[in-house]
Amino acid sequence: MKQHRDTLAALRVSRWVYGGAFLVPFIILVVTFWALKITPFGNQNFLFSDMGAQYIPILEYLRTTILHGQFHLFSLSLGTGSGLLPLLAYYVISPFNLLIFLFPATNMTTALTWIIILKISTIGLTMAIFLRHAFLKTGWSLLLFSTAFSLCGFVTMYFYDMMWLDALILLPLVALGLHRLVKHHHFGLYTISLALTIFSNYYMGYMTCLFSVLYFSYLLEEHQASVTSLTTVWRLHRPVIRQFLIGSLLAGGMTMIVLIPTGLGMLLTGKSNFFIKNYLPTPQFGPEILAQFGPAGSNYASHLYHTPSLFMGTLMFLLLIVYFVSPRILAVEKKRTMWLLILMGLGLFITLFNTIWHMFQQPAGFPFRNVYFFTFFAIVTAYRAWQTHPAQTMNDPQKVLALVWGAGLLTIGFIAARTLPQLYYQFDPSLNNHLYLQSQPAFKLLWLALGLLLLNTMLLFISEWRPVRIGLMGVIIACELGGSFLVGTHGIDFGSQTQFAKDYRANRALLKQVGAKTNSLHRIDYLHSTIGKAYLGAYNHYNDPLLLNYAGISAYSSTLNEQSRVFQHDLGYFSPNVRRISAQGYTHVTDTLLGVKYRLNAFKTPPINTLSTYAGIGFAVPAQVADLQLDDQNALNNQQHVLAAMGAQPNTLSPAGVISMTQHRATAKDLAPIPDKTMTHSHHAGPMYYQTVTLRVTATGLLHGYSPENGVIYSSLRVNGRKVKPMINADGFRYVFSLGQHRKGSTVKVSYVTRKPDAGYHNQFVSLNQKAYHRFTKHLAKHRLKLSAKSGVSWISGTVTGTAQRNLLYVAIPKTPGWSATVNGKPVAIKSAMHAQSVIPVVKNYPGMIGVPIKPGTNHVTLVYKTPGLKLGAVISLVSLLLFGALWFLAEGQRPLKAHHAAKRH
Numbered sequence: 001m002k003q004h005r006d007t008l009a010a011l012r013v014s015r016w017v018y019g020g021a022f023l024v025p026f027i028i029l030v031v032t033f034w035a036l037k038i039t040p041f042g043n044q045n046f047l048f049s050d051m052g053a054q055y056i057p058i059l060e061y062l063r064t065t066i067l068h069g070q071f072h073l074f075s076l077s078l079g080t081g082s083g084l085l086p087l088l089a090y091y092v093i094s095p096f097n098l099l100i101f102l103f104p105a106t107n108m109t110t111a112l113t114w115i116i117i118l119k120i121s122t123i124g125l126t127m128a129i130f131l132r133h134a135f136l137k138t139g140w141s142l143l144l145f146s147t148a149f150s151l152c153g154f155v156t157m158y159f160y161d162m163m164w165l166d167a168l169i170l171l172p173l174v175a176l177g178l179h180r181l182v183k184h185h186h187f188g189l190y191t192i193s194l195a196l197t198i199f200s201n202y203y204m205g206y207m208t209c210l211f212s213v214l215y216f217s218y219l220l221e222e223h224q225a226s227v228t229s230l231t232t233v234w235r236l237h238r239p240v241i242r243q244f245l246i247g248s249l250l251a252g253g254m255t256m257i258v259l260i261p262t263g264l265g266m267l268l269t270g271k272s273n274f275f276i277k278n279y280l281p282t283p284q285f286g287p288e289i290l291a292q293f294g295p296a297g298s299n300y301a302s303h304l305y306h307t308p309s310l311f312m313g314t315l316m317f318l319l320l321i322v323y324f325v326s327p328r329i330l331a332v333e334k335k336r337t338m339w340l341l342i343l344m345g346l347g348l349f350i351t352l353f354n355t356i357w358h359m360f361q362q363p364a365g366f367p368f369r370n371v372y373f374f375t376f377f378a379i380v381t382a383y384r385a386w387q388t389h390p391a392q393t394m395n396d397p398q399k400v401l402a403l404v405w406g407a408g409l410l411t412i413g414f415i416a417a418r419t420l421p422q423l424y425y426q427f428d429p430s431l432n433n434h435l436y437l438q439s440q441p442a443f444k445l446l447w448l449a450l451g452l453l454l455l456n457t458m459l460l461f462i463s464e465w466r467p468v469r470i471g472l473m474g475v476i477i478a479c480e481l482g483g484s485f486l487v488g489t490h491g492i493d494f495g496s497q498t499q500f501a502k503d504y505r506a507n508r509a510l511l512k513q514v515g516a517k518t519n520s521l522h523r524i525d526y527l528h529s530t531i532g533k534a535y536l537g538a539y540n541h542y543n544d545p546l547l548l549n550y551a552g553i554s555a556y557s558s559t560l561n562e563q564s565r566v567f568q569h570d571l572g573y574f575s576p577n578v579r580r581i582s583a584q585g586y587t588h589v590t591d592t593l594l595g596v597k598y599r600l601n602a603f604k605t606p607p608i609n610t611l612s613t614y615a616g617i618g619f620a621v622p623a624q625v626a627d628l629q630l631d632d633q634n635a636l637n638n639q640q641h642v643l644a645a646m647g648a649q650p651n652t653l654s655p656a657g658v659i660s661m662t663q664h665r666a667t668a669k670d671l672a673p674i675p676d677k678t679m680t681h682s683h684h685a686g687p688m689y690y691q692t693v694t695l696r697v698t699a700t701g702l703l704h705g706y707s708p709e710n711g712v713i714y715s716s717l718r719v720n721g722r723k724v725k726p727m728i729n730a731d732g733f734r735y736v737f738s739l740g741q742h743r744k745g746s747t748v749k750v751s752y753v754t755r756k757p758d759a760g761y762h763n764q765f766v767s768l769n770q771k772a773y774h775r776f777t778k779h780l781a782k783h784r785l786k787l788s789a790k791s792g793v794s795w796i797s798g799t800v801t802g803t804a805q806r807n808l809l810y811v812a813i814p815k816t817p818g819w820s821a822t823v824n825g826k827p828v829a830i831k832s833a834m835h836a837q838s839v840i841p842v843v844k845n846y847p848g849m850i851g852v853p854i855k856p857g858t859n860h861v862t863l864v865y866k867t868p869g870l871k872l873g874a875v876i877s878l879v880s881l882l883l884f885g886a887l888w889f890l891a892e893g894q895r896p897l898k899a900h901h902a903a904k905r906h
Helices: 002-036 049-067 085-091 095-102 105-135 142-150 153-158 162-184 188-200 202-222 230-236 238-254 256-266 287-293 314-325 331-349 351-357 371-386 396-427 431-438 445-460 466-488 497-512 530-534 562-570 588-594 623-627 635-645 676-681 757-762 770-781 870-905
Strands: 523-528 596-601 608-610 618-621 653-655 657-665 689-696 701-706 713-719 737-742 747-754 764-768 795-802 808-814 819-823 826-828 831-838 844-853 857-865
Touching (some): 002 105, 002 142, 002 466, 049 095, 049 162, 085 202, 085 256, 095 105, 105 142, 105 162, 105 371, 105 497, 142 162, 142 314, 142 371, 142 466, 162 188, 162 202, 162 238, 162 371, 188 202, 202 238, 202 351, 202 371, 230 238, 287 445, 314 396, 314 445, 331 351, 331 371, 396 431, 396 445, 497 523, 497 530, 562 635, 562 808, 562 844, 618 770, 618 795, 623 635, 623 831, 623 844, 635 653, 635 701, 635 764, 657 757, 689 757, 701 770, 713 737, 795 808, 819 844, 844 857
Parallel strands (some): 523 596
Antiparallel strands (some): 596 608, 618 808, 657 689, 689 747, 701 737, 701 764, 713 747, 819 826, 819 857
16 A cells, blocks of 8 residues: 555656646746747847748748648749748648647747747656656656756757757657667657657658667667677567667658658759768867856857857766766766767767768758757766765765866866867868857856856755755756856847738738739749848848748748759859849849749839739740750850840840949948958958949840859949949859949949959940840740639649740749649640759759640640659558557557456466
């Protein structure tokens, strides 16, 4: 009876502990966000970095399309069009995101605040569940360790990349599943939790698979009383290893409905490029990493490149050292633990291993994303040390040794942080080394770290007043973690909630006037929306089409289709990297080619411009367009070749005549308009010059410029003395820049700062002959694809008239896998209308837009999109799920029945 009462008491304590594990980080975050005045506790919101540029637009797009019945697995709001499943798999497959349907669009930012709070709080809950069941101990001290993991350095630095937080929620359950697998031969929890991790974010799921292999091997070795050979371990644990392999394969199989389509989609991104430097066995940091065990070691200002964020609370750091000093822990156990810590540390330290951990691609910003695995195991190790009751089991010299080791490592770390990054930068003055230098913690934080270490040492080694000292430890670690989280937000330009709500309504009202919606089959250029006023930091409008729900031409995501990005960039659109393509860089030629019907500018009156250059989403063109090759870094010539291939009048794009060009060394006045970021990147690029080119305009229309050798700093641009710098800072990149409307015969002076004075002789300036181009687009419109009323985003149907000279239907949608076509009911092979080329970062050719062969006369054309690999993935997932269910029932489901029958026999 007493044992039964003790069991019930332990269960009641566990429930309270689980509640505390969730509530403690919940309260810390609520207080922190209240202090920061984050909505709903104030007027600031998360309109910054990836949160404002990606998550809010993507989730708002998902919310709107689902609620309005417009959801498709292909979207024209992603650049010029892309499959949606890779984007969803990478960013939004999380049950917490269902919360967005409880909030209106204007309060999407508030929904994200609660999602972040709930996710981080749930990390604490699952960590408590793991510690309770893996080590069969309960008690309030569990909250120290669960809270340390829920608000560790990774969370502090990357909480706004909230797609990754689900992996931290599920990691303790994956680890608990491995414990159950090794100890009880139960593989169900491991398989389900791993499958959910992969499903919620395949990127973090991949990392979790690597961790599972390491942790499973560690647990197998842990069951050996002495050092054992691998062959012996294999022989002794063959059934468990077999279950591990089967469970892992089934977890992967059950997620194939996401993995196969996503994998095929990711092969179409620019992230598939190979760089040899990412596979070298070079170090990524030095002993300065030890300073990261101290509080407040990192903040948002250094988020693009910094030391791994190891902070988990000073108590955890001390207990990690105690583990290796304690006489209660066998040397063989210490050796095994040290080996696993070293292996995971090498995944951070060595570039080759770090690249493998990051799915064979080095992160572009937000580095060392695998650091939380190290933190998790370090906290587990600290918990093991806690269970040895160090106050009673360690003698005074051992306690002093632990303190000295801790103080010594922190001191070494801060001294190294003070000196070594400066040497790295002097040896190699690269951007990453500059960012790394700026990311180092202030040396004065050493005294705070040492003070906290001494205070925790005193509390840890006091044997009396156990409830009081645990309470004091809890207060200290809560203040450390909450304070570090608060410091971690330093450098964030939070957005304005009232401004966001106001501008969102105004922009949606303007878009409604042109019938904009996500399933429209014409595009809108709305680069100049007012929504950017809600963002206090830099905002470049890449994902406005998602946020405001219209078919646009810009996008920003890690799943951006590379061929469509390169195609747009070859035509002159601004694209700073493989994840971003902007609407900046348009000409009327690109308007026609991409099917842009409206150009909106909320800062002009009237704000709506209906483009006369619109010829439809598709039109008949000569077959030679299919063979046209666009060249990288040659945008205006590419446009000239496109016009010639489509039958435009010669000199529709008319080169301006250069009358003269002058230059002088740039003065402080000349450099004044250039932003600090550009000047920082130009620090080692030599002197700057101010050039003025005097042009004679040869055609009435828009005048555009292009620098093939990237010799123009656009932020310094002036036309006839008037500033014309672009809306989005494009310094350091090529794009077609607009110089305004001018009449034939007029003289125009174009001035700019350059680092490459000789490149000025190769800059190109052309005018679009307005009258000739209107005649050309009017003729194109006669051969446009006339859409049926039922046409949608992923099912396009209509008629087009072909001729002997125009026997190819050009459709302004990228020719990507998944599209099929029929003409007059018969299947036809889709051709590539034009081909794009990139030379940076690697030389590569890509297909262009959809081209459908047609015949003279009326052609009824149907285009259908089906997500590549979705059907195959669904079949594999279903089979894997059925196999898992059968195996679980046979292997685990029968055990309670067998135990019950055995008990009845006895």
